[in-house]
Amino acid sequence: xTQGVGGGGAVIPHEHGFDEITILWISEGxxxxxxxxxxxxxxxxxxxxxxxxxIPGLPKVNLHNKVLSxxxxxxxxxxxxxxxxxxxxxxxxxLVIEGSIPNExxxxxxxxxxxGNDERTGEPLTLNWWIDRLAPRAWAVVAAGxxxxxxxxHAMAGNPTGCMGLADYLGWxxxxxxxxxxxxxxxCPIQPENFMETLTWVLYHAAGSAPPPPLDSLLRPQWLFGKxxxxxxxxxxxxxxxxxxxxYNSPKCQVKIGCWGPVINCNVPKRGWMGGVGGCPxxxxxxxxxxxxxxxxxFMPFMDMPPGGSLSTLMIKPYGxxxxxxxxxxxxxxxxxxKWHHNGPAxxxxxxxxxxxxGPADPRRQAARERNKP
Amino acid sequence: MTATKPRPAxxxxxxxxxEMAWDPITRIxxxxxxxxxxxxxxxxxxxCHTTSSLFRGYSxxxxxxxxxxxxxxxxxxxxxxxxxxTTCSVYAQNMAYxxxxxxxxxxxxxxxxxxxxxxxxxxxxxxxxxxxxxxxxVKQTNPxxxxxxxxxxxxxxxxxxxxxxxxxxxxxxPFEGEVYKEALKVSRITREMFCLMExxxxxxxxxxxxxxxxxxxPTLFTDYxxxxxxxxxxxxxxxxxxxxxxxxxxxxxxxxxEVGRRRVLLGCWGAFQNPDVVDYRYETMTxxxxxxxxxxxxxxxxxxxxxxxxxxxLGIRILLGSSYYKDWVGEEEPFVNFDPLGNPVDIRHPxxxxxxxxxxxxxxxxxxxxxxxxxxxxxxxGEHLALDTGGGCFARLYVTALANMVDTPYVKSTGRSVLxxxxxxxxxxxxxxxxxxxxxxxxxxxxRSRAYFIAYAAAMSLYFxxxxxxxxxxxxxxxxxxxxxxxxAIGCGFHEAVRGTLSHHLVIxxxxxxxxxxxxxxxxxxxxxxxxxxxxxxxDAIQNMPIFEENGPENFKGVDIMRAVRSFDPCLPCGxxxxxxxGRTLKKIHSPMFGASHG
Numbered sequence: 001x002t003q004g005v006g007g008g009g010a011v012i013p014h015e016h017g018f019d020e021i022t023i024l025w026i027s028e029g030x031x032x033x034x035x036x037x038x039x040x041x042x043x044x045x046x047x048x049x050x051x052x053x054x055i056p057g058l059p060k061v062n063l064h065n066k067v068l069s070x071x072x073x074x075x076x077x078x079x080x081x082x083x084x085x086x087x088x089x090x091x092x093x094x095l096v097i098e099g100s101i102p103n104e105x106x107x108x109x110x111x112x113x114x115x116g117n118d119e120r121t122g123e124p125l126t127l128n129w130w131i132d133r134l135a136p137r138a139w140a141v142v143a144a145g146x147x148x149x150x151x152x153x154h155a156m157a158g159n160p161t162g163c164m165g166l167a168d169y170l171g172w173x174x175x176x177x178x179x180x181x182x183x184x185x186x187x188c189p190i191q192p193e194n195f196m197e198t199l200t201w202v203l204y205h206a207a208g209s210a211p212p213p214p215l216d217s218l219l220r221p222q223w224l225f226g227k228x229x230x231x232x233x234x235x236x237x238x239x240x241x242x243x244x245x246x247x248y249n250s251p252k253c254q255v256k257i258g259c260w261g262p263v264i265n266c267n268v269p270k271r272g273w274m275g276g277v278g279g280c281p282x283x284x285x286x287x288x289x290x291x292x293x294x295x296x297x298x299f300m301p302f303m304d305m306p307p308g309g310s311l312s313t314l315m316i317k318p319y320g321x322x323x324x325x326x327x328x329x330x331x332x333x334x335x336x337x338x339k340w341h342h343n344g345p346a347x348x349x350x351x352x353x354x355x356x357x358x359g360p361a362d363p364r365r366q367a368a369r370e371r372n373k374p
Numbered sequence: 375m376t377a378t379k380p381r382p383a384x385x386x387x388x389x390x391x392x393e394m395a396w397d398p399i400t401r402i403x404x405x406x407x408x409x410x411x412x413x414x415x416x417x418x419x420x421x422c423h424t425t426s427s428l429f430r431g432y433s434x435x436x437x438x439x440x441x442x443x444x445x446x447x448x449x450x451x452x453x454x455x456x457x458x459x460t461t462c463s464v465y466a467q468n469m470a471y472x473x474x475x476x477x478x479x480x481x482x483x484x485x486x487x488x489x490x491x492x493x494x495x496x497x498x499x500x501x502x503x504x505x506x507x508x509x510x511x512v513k514q515t516n517p518x519x520x521x522x523x524x525x526x527x528x529x530x531x532x533x534x535x536x537x538x539x540x541x542x543x544x545x546x547x548p549f550e551g552e553v554y555k556e557a558l559k560v561s562r563i564t565r566e567m568f569c570l571m572e573x574x575x576x577x578x579x580x581x582x583x584x585x586x587x588x589x590x591x592p593t594l595f596t597d598y599x600x601x602x603x604x605x606x607x608x609x610x611x612x613x614x615x616x617x618x619x620x621x622x623x624x625x626x627x628x629x630x631x632e633v634g635r636r637r638v639l640l641g642c643w644g645a646f647q648n649p650d651v652v653d654y655r656y657e658t659m660t661x662x663x664x665x666x667x668x669x670x671x672x673x674x675x676x677x678x679x680x681x682x683x684x685x686x687x688l689g690i691r692i693l694l695g696s697s698y699y700k701d702w703v704g705e706e707e708p709f710v711n712f713d714p715l716g717n718p719v720d721i722r723h724p725x726x727x728x729x730x731x732x733x734x735x736x737x738x739x740x741x742x743x744x745x746x747x748x749x750x751x752x753x754x755x756g757e758h759l760a761l762d763t764g765g766g767c768f769a770r771l772y773v774t775a776l777a778n779m780v781d782t783p784y785v786k787s788t789g790r791s792v793l794x795x796x797x798x799x800x801x802x803x804x805x806x807x808x809x810x811x812x813x814x815x816x817x818x819x820x821x822r823s824r825a826y827f828i829a830y831a832a833a834m835s836l837y838f839x840x841x842x843x844x845x846x847x848x849x850x851x852x853x854x855x856x857x858x859x860x861x862x863a864i865g866c867g868f869h870e871a872v873r874g875t876l877s878h879h880l881v882i883x884x885x886x887x888x889x890x891x892x893x894x895x896x897x898x899x900x901x902x903x904x905x906x907x908x909x910x911x912x913x914d915a916i917q918n919m920p921i922f923e924e925n926g927p928e929n930f931k932g933v934d935i936m937r938a939v940r941s942f943d944p945c946l947p948c949g950x951x952x953x954x955x956x957g958r959t960l961k962k963i964h965s966p967m968f969g970a971s972h973g
Contacts, residue, residue: 030430033403034453034576040497040558041565041575048549048558066400070505070548072936074396074407100430110698110733113428115405117397123735153450158435160731188577189453248580248587248854268574274562277597278569278579284587285579288446296447301440303582 017208018059022093023199024081024134025065025144028115028127029099030154030163034189035145036067036098041274042192045200058203062091078116085133092139092177094202097131100147100154101169103162104128112161128169135170139178140202142185143167144195149184149219150293157297165293167219178205180212184219187266188290192274194224194267218293220265225291229261232270234282236261241327242320244313248284256313258286258303266291389415392927397425399939401502403454404428404946406900408939410916414927419935422916424900428946429698429744433729436890441467441859441882442583448878448892449577454498454945456576457490457568458871459878459892465647465867466878467583468654471857477649479585479853481842484646484667485598486571486578488835492605492828493564493575494872495767498943499824500546500557500612506937507619508546508554515923515933519626526622530614533802539622542615553615560608567601570594585854595843602835606799609832613807616825620818627922634817634938636915637675640769641750641761641898643686643877644670645870646834656714656866659683664779667834668870669787671773672750672761676811678776679752683868684715689750690877690893691722691758693904697743702728709881709889710864720751724879724891725864745897747904758904762911763874763895765820765943767827770870771809784833794829797836817915817941824943859885871895873943899942912939 027033039047049055051063064080071077083089102112104126114124135141143166146152150165167174167182174182183202185195198221204210214222230236238244238253239262245252255262261269261281269282280287289299299306340349392414397407405428411421432451436444445463449456461483468475475483505511512520523539536542545553565575571588573579580587588594623630646667653662663670663683671681680686694701708726710719719725734741749758763769771792774780778789786793791810798804809826812819860882867878874895881889901910909917921934 028398028405028428030428032450032453032456034450034456037403037454037497037576040501041562043559043562046558048555051549066398066405067403068501068548069400070510071400072396072931072933073399073401077398077400107733109735112430112733113405115398117407153447154430154435156435158437158439160431160434161429188450247856248582248585249852251589254587273569273574275566277566278572278574280573280579283569283573283580284589285573286587288579290577296443301443302446303440303442 018092018206020060020062020091021139021203021206022062022080022089022091023064023096024084024093024138025063025096025098026081026115026127026130027066027098028113029097029101029148030113030161031099031145031147033067033098035148035195036065038189038192039144039195040068040192042196043275044193045196047196050196050200050203055200057207057209058200059207061203081116081130081134082119084137085130087137092206093137094140094142094206095134095138096142096144097148097166098144099127100151100163101127101131101166103164106162112163131166131169135174135176138176139206140176140180140183141166141170141174142183142199142202144185145190146186146188146290146292146295149186150295152188153296172219181215181219183213183215183221186220186225186291188295191268191271193271194221198224224267225265227265227267227270229264229266229269229281229287232267233261234269239316240320241324242313242317243324251284254281254286255309256305258288258305260289260299260306261287262312263306263308264289264292388420389413391420394930394932396932396936399936399944401505402940402944402946403452404896404944406939406944406946408916408935410932410935412921412927412930417921419916419919419921422913422935424912424939425743429731429733431729431731433727433889433891434731436887439887441470441880441885441887444878444880444887444890445581445583446577451892452871452894452945453576454494455490455872457486457572457578457581458869458876459894460578460581461487462867462869462871462876462878462892464581464583465654465869466865466880467867468865469656469867470863470865470880470882471583471859472655472863473584473855473857474653475585475649476852476855478590478842478845478850480647480649480652481838481845482571482586482588482590482853483581484838485835485842486568486581487645488831488838489564489568489571491831491872492609492835493561493568495824495828496557496564496612497561499616499821500553501548501561503821503824503940504546504554505548506933506940507543508548508551509540509543510547511933512543515925515931516627517924522626523622528618529621530618533614534611534618536615539618542619545615556608560605563601563605567598570598582854584857588853590842590846590851590853592843592846595839595846598835599839602832602839603799606796606832607801609829610796610799610802610805613825613829616822620822623818629920630818630922631814631816632920633922633934634820634915634919634941635814636762636911638673638815639675639759639761639911640673640764640772640815641686641875642668642671642763642769642773643868643870643875644668644683645770646838656684659687663868667780667782667785668770669774669777669779670868671777673769673772673776674752674759678773679754681773681777681779684713684717686750686868687866687877688713688717688719688723689752690724691720691749691751692724692727693722693747693749693758693906695743695747695902695904697746697902698731698733698741699746700730700732702730705730714864724877724893725866725881725889727889727891729891743902745901747901747908747910748893748897749904749908758906758908760901760904760908760910760914761875762815762899762942764815765824765941766870766872766874766895768815768820768823769874771823771827771830772811775809775811782834782837784837785830792826792830794826794833796829796833817938820941861885873945874898894945896945900944900946912942912944915942
């Protein structure tokens with residue numbers, strides 16, 4: 001059964017959670033829609049699996065996303081959003097926000113980004129207008145991508161729009177109707193499976209079959225963002241051996257040519273980009289720290305060595321150089337076959353005849369012959 | 375003044391006008407609204423304006439940044455073809471730094487971009503555009519057409535396996551149809567191919583000025599090739615299904631060629647560099663531009679006006695029409711007075727543009743737009759042409775066919791058409807497809823060309839693979855050229871984003887970005903009226919267009935208008951506003967009902 005959302009009243013799930021839930025996805029932040037597009041790349045799980053109810057234990061999901069909606073658009077597409085803003089959706093909903101949140105207090109009568117029009121005046125409604133009405137009523141709020149989580153590219157130094165992340169706008173201590181903090185899934189764009197996995201966890205929680213997803217202090221899923229890029233990188237072993245790429249022709253560690261991997265929270269090298277294919281440092285792309293609150297300003301210019309890199313690469317040098325040499329020696333030995341593999345007239349394998357069962361010279365056979373003499 | 379050839383209209387008595395609006399438009403990237411006035415008595419759209427409102431200010435916040443960051447930053451302009459921006463930025467930076475990408479890296483970038491075209495066109499065509507042609511939609515808008523489709527045998531049955539036209543339409547029903555679901559899968563396989571070459575989708579991680587970081591191991595090409603082979607059946611099937619549907623549409627609804635039709639005014643900036651020829655010098659750009667594997671050019675009324683990238687570059691003008699910017703002309707100094715060949719550069723050229731945002735209310739009588747109006751100045755006629763891209767694929771095939779310069783084992787232009795040969799695949803034999811220049815520049819032909827261009831990209835990628843593997847087998851593994859950023863330089867890059875023309879214009883001073891202006895396809899396609907009063911292509915295509923939907927004003931879905939708009943593959947993150955007509959506050963807002971929820 002589904003509980004209605006009262007006008008500002010709390011959503012009370014029955015003890016077994018919800019049977020049905022709506023996802024209201026708004027990509028009209030300052031975005032490139034890359035997170036919506038990226039989401040469609042996931043096969044683990046796929047969005048159509050969720051929508052078609054192929055995943056056991058999830059509530060029935062009604063997805064509203066501009067890119068995928070079969071509706072032509074306009075008021076019919078907006079209907080559930082308008083109902084939810086009035087508190088009349090009659091169903092719990094998850095609000096997904098994509099894109100940076102602009103500061104609409106600095107542009108006079110103007111606007112930076114809008115979503116639909118005011119029904120009375122016909123003027124554009126700002127994204128902020130929608131967030132102010134939907135976020136307090138949402139059973140859960142999810143920020144998709146680095147723009148929505150921490151401001152991202154559009155919030156870089158010198159930007160004219162004063163934009164920010166959703167938690168900067170709503171407050172870091174915001175709690176949804178379901179008692180959840182904002183669920184941040186950073187990434188520019190989101191790694192497809194990271195997002196779908198997180199969304200699915202929230203949906204299990206909505207169904208009453210899982211606790212809320214474990215988040216860290218920056219509201220990121222702990223199991224996805226708890227390790228650094230370096231800790232999952234194919235090229236990390238080169239670092240340990242102080243073997244660094246000098247330009248992008250090299251398959252070795254890229255820390256000297258701009259990679260921020262050692263200090264960035266992200267699982268992409270481990271997981272790949274989609275279905276295990278692609279990624280960043282392990283396939284030759286420097287980590288530009290696109291999942292981080294400090295992105296992009298703290299990491300520019302991207303193609304130069306991070307300031308901390310000079311000390312760490314210096315300190316690892318003596319150890320790495322020695323260990324690489326020693327490993328080289330061992331490796332050379334490991335690459336040689338044992339000496340007794342030959343086709344000569346003698347057996348040189350160190351064979352002890354005592355262990356060759358019942359060969360003609362075997363003492364036990366001689367003993368047996370003795371015993372069996374009539 | 376750009377105007378579609380006047381349609382032979384009998385002296386009609388203008389009926390009562392009904393205002394209808396759809397805002398936001400779904401199944402596109404970015405936010406777009408369409409506002410129309412419709413004469414239902416005469417079944418015609420009388421007036422149209424489309425709006426979009428988003429300003430982020432890339433050219434503002436990139437000033438003063440390290441130019442090497444431009445490829446990473448500009449990718450974030452677009453969430454479906456960001457890599458086209460990275461690639462275009464890299465082309466512009468290569469020119470500015472005076473470097474050339476190693477040949478193998480060029481093939482790798484071409485393979486990545488080919489995968490992007492295959493992915494993006496597939497997802498857009500089969501999961502977004504074709505919902506307008508699927509059984510569930512047509513049942514509600516044109517039941518008589520559906521009834522006819524049920525009885526019409528599909529000519530391409532041997533290729534795609536569907537007995538009737540209606541069977542094909544059912545296969546495209548959203549989230550349930552066979553082809554809809556298969557297309558989602560194919561869009562993932564092609565994105566994996568993309569990730570192999572450029573690291574990740576949609577903002578690449580391995581593409582740099584000077585080359586790529588992708589490791590050119592044999593495995594890389596094996597992984598790409600095996601995936602490519604696995605989708606060839608689908609590519610061939612899609613072309614046959616598209617041909618069947620669109621041929622049927624012309625036949626079932628006589629006059630449908632007028633939907634979304636406009637004068638043939640096409641621009642294509644060329645794609646897929648030829649590493650045997652390209653050196654990224656401006657002085658030789660005419661020559662290496664013509665060596666690209668998709669030919670750059672401009673077509674006016676079916677005739678090829680130029681294939682010279684220098685001409686194309688110098689003709690670009692950024693006009694202000696009705697947008698929230700102050701004019702920079704007379705306010706700001708130009709950055710580039712002469713190009714490296716000594717030709718004068720106009721103050722309205724992107725190199726000399728300064729973006730001065732000046733937000734205000736949306737007032738259709740005054741300013742209502744966050745985008746400027748790119749135009750191409752035709753010296754011959756003195757016109758500022760409102761070129762369109764036909765959704766990208768249409769202009770690419772049109773120019774390539776006419777220019778007759780592409781000649782590879784799998785793709786050949788003939789001067790009238792483009793021949794595309796795909797090898798034998800799991801179920802279907804070797805197939806040669808021919809895209810012929812159609813009579814019209816309209817919605818159906820833009821959509822049809824998309825299926826053909828997927829085949830074009832697939833065939834080209836086979837050729838790129840062969841050339842790349844030759845290099846690797848020959849022991850050439852270089853993919854990156856080192857460089858220094860000069861104190862002062864200019865650069866420009868020309869490329870095809872998935873939905874059409876893309877150029878980046880860069881000025882470096884004191885080793886920092888002094889000016890950076892990207893011009894993606896959607897400002898060309900969906901620009902507002904410019905200072906000369908010339909309307910943009912969307913509006914031009916929709917205005918005076920007939921409607922064929924069987925519903926009256928009460929439950930009108932506007933499907934014909936949606937088909938016209940979506941045929942351009944609108945992609946609005948660059949923020950587009952367009953407006954034509956009287957601009958009164960809408961008294962009546964109405965929009966269609968379809969599939970309010972699915973699941």
